[in-house]
Amino acid sequence: MTPAELSQSLFDLVLRLIERRREAGSASADLGLTVADVTLERPRNRDHGDWASSISMKIAKALGANPREIAGELAAGLEQIPGVASVEVAGPGFINIRLEAAAAGALAKTIVDAGENYGTGSTYAGIKINLEFVSANPTGPIHMGGVRWAAVGDSLARVLKAEGADVTREYYFNDHGSQIDRFARSVLASYLGEPTPEDGYGGAYISDIANKVVELYEGDLAALPRDEQQEVFRSIGVDLMFTEIKDKLHSFGVDFDVFFHEDSLHESGAVERAIERLREQGHIFESEGAIWLRTTTFGDDRDRVIIRSSGEPAYISGDLGYYLDKRERGFDQNLVMLGADHHGYVGRLMAMTEAFGDIPGQHHEILIGQMVNLVREGEPVRMSKRAGTIVTLDDLVDAVGVDAGRYALVRSSSDSQVDIDLDQWGKRTNDNPVFYVQYAHARTRSVARNAATSGVERTAFAPELLTHDSESALLGVLQEYPRIVALAAELREPHRIARYIEELAGYYHRWYDNCRVIPLGDEPVTDLHRTRLWLNDATGQVIRNGLGLLGVSAPERM
């Protein structure tokens, strides 16, 4: 008895009820209901049963009937379904359904049999999705803002894959613009012993880079004219910086399928082709010596320069070519994660999407995440690459480790700003919920090991024996997992996975406290013990699957 089967049954009952009303003349029009409208909810309050539906209140008005009366009719039908133990009508017209223990408990075996596939779905089967995230400029170590998107983006990629999508993780590597020039000038200045340029970067890493470039460069650097020196520092320095970023992300468990260089768009003519395409569509015009894209046609605040009057391409020109390139590579959906400081850019990107004839929000979707604030002893610290007051990926990992770091960044909604107090994170790691979840997993493994040595095996499976309150509660939560994964994918909100496994871990701990898998002392091993082992292993599997979607390890022991 899966929720899907139950809601299908309820849907059928609703259709028949509507039919009866229509024949009796009390209902006229077709309500146009689909199965999706007949949702089952898992009530917060366990007294309200295993599943509840509010469908009678939703259709009562259209049927001109009392919701409680309708609920009563539906309840009578539901009670006939095998596996349903009891049905009650409550409050204004809720239908509360209680399943038989055997019907609910069957899930434990279903999960164990499905293994790591439990919870996966097919929402995006056959869909190619490009997920672009981090894309930090290689002008310094990756800072907390970027780290947040690394954790969230990678997790989102995993969630989308779990729903069947063919996902490409992509990093847009900006090696073209003036920020790179500033970086090069800063490194050069450090090498020459000059003060940091006014618009340059001032962190300690700049002199490290300068030293390394000097080591790596094979010619006589000192003999070169200044502009050639700068080019050496630019090319080797960017390379060093970029390699470091890649390595750090890798050690954080985040690997990209494609590193896309902005330079390549300009070199390959992709930008020009994109502009040409837009020109054909009539969205390009010239004014004041510059070339513009008429984004106001598609709701942008103002039109946008794409080629400056100097002939230099503006930043957005790269995005024109880039987006077209992604579409030509066959991606059905292109997701881009940006920080809130780039939100002003969304309007023109969506306008561009429409100018190409695509649908904003479908072919191209910008996910805006709020900023990360650094806090020290309760005081906000302004993060700035230029001032050198940055907290890097390394600082985070050094302070709390990869698992706790990833978990902390992914467990809150991207719509909320997060405050990071490294002092606090560093000394109070036990407060992090990740350990609560990991401990629950380790416990399931420990129980499994002890079961093996005590002769409790997953031979018999008698789900009708799982009658303890904590068992039906645990089963109810386990049943929700596939819906949580699907929701996380649909809403692009991986934090829902984290919140879910925290809840699951709580239900597991309480079950563990109440129900023994291994018999005490000389007591014989019974089918109840064996069946509970199934439930134990099923729970471990789901926690493991959930942690996997977050890129957090599921330890065997703690």
Added chain:
RNA sequence: GCCCCCGUAGCUCAGUGGAUAGAGCAGCGGCCUUCUAAUCCGCUUGUCGUAGGUUCGAUUCCUACCGGGGGCACCA
């Protein structure tokens, strides 16, 4: 001025129209000769920013306002 996000327990935050709004932390008090006490149990805390509106039902949707954050370049 315009746009986006947030405002929920002392703190950090969950809760995409359902029933008595939840969790962790912090505080107080309990449970280890029995599968891991990083667990569990009990106690305590709310004008869900404010005011309207839509709805059988609003923390959730709409409008206005207040407060915090972030944006509004021929920068990237």
